[in-house]
Amino acid sequence: KIRVRQPLRGVRAVLPGGRKLSGDMLEIVKDELNVKDVGFLSSVDGIATLTARPNYRSLGGRFGKRTNDVANMIRALDQSALSAWQAGEDLMIQMDGEKVSLELGDLEVVQEAAGNLVVKGEGAYTVALDPELDAELRAEGIARELVNRIQRLRRDAGLEITDRIELVTAGPNSIQEAARAYEEFISRETLAVRVEIRDTVAEGDRDHVRSVDVDGLETWIGLTAKG
DSSP: OOOTTOOEEEEEEEOGGGOOOOHHHHHHHHHHHTEEEEEEESSSTTTEEEEEEEOHHHHHHHHGGGHHHHHHHHHTOOHHHHHHHHTTOOOEEEETTEEEEOOGGGEEEEEEEOTTOEEEEETTEEEEEOOOOOHHHHHHHHHHHHHHHHHHHHHHTTOOTTOEEEEEEEOSHHHHHHHHHTHHHHHHHHTEEEEEEESOOOTTSSSEEEEEEETTEEEEEEEEEEO
């Protein structure tokens, strides 16, 4: 399970008619999805495999004794035909030398994500998230979790939104490394004028000290309001 505050490398989207988003809208999407990159594709090729599943109830009412034949034709439909159909084009099969258009209820298109991608499709829209995390992304995720815990401590300590603080944090190596790598980000987000990163924090080191869980690891944070 991916935490909401964990940034991801990127998302790929298939939009109807090959649409794209403006630069300003792209930045909004990146921020809302917490991803580094947003890209657009003309089809689901490369992010998902499409297969067709016939709906016998619908087909039986339309094709009667030919239902099984039509069902086999549906199963044989290739990815390009199904992708085009999702984009709004007609889906045709050959029966007795004539082209017959399939209807929405005649089949279900099933998407199977490629590799480790997480894919969600609805109609002509498909979105694929890359959930793979490298060391940099993990560190940023930890830093964001730290900020969240510090902000809670600020609130519980009764600090004003504009109050600046002196901050100390301690934890295992991965916590310390992330805090050092993103010290400027943590300082800016929490209004910390000073940040100490240690192996341990004791009660009394700051006016307000708390043990919190960050990425499944016990982490200590402490703060004092700076007048």
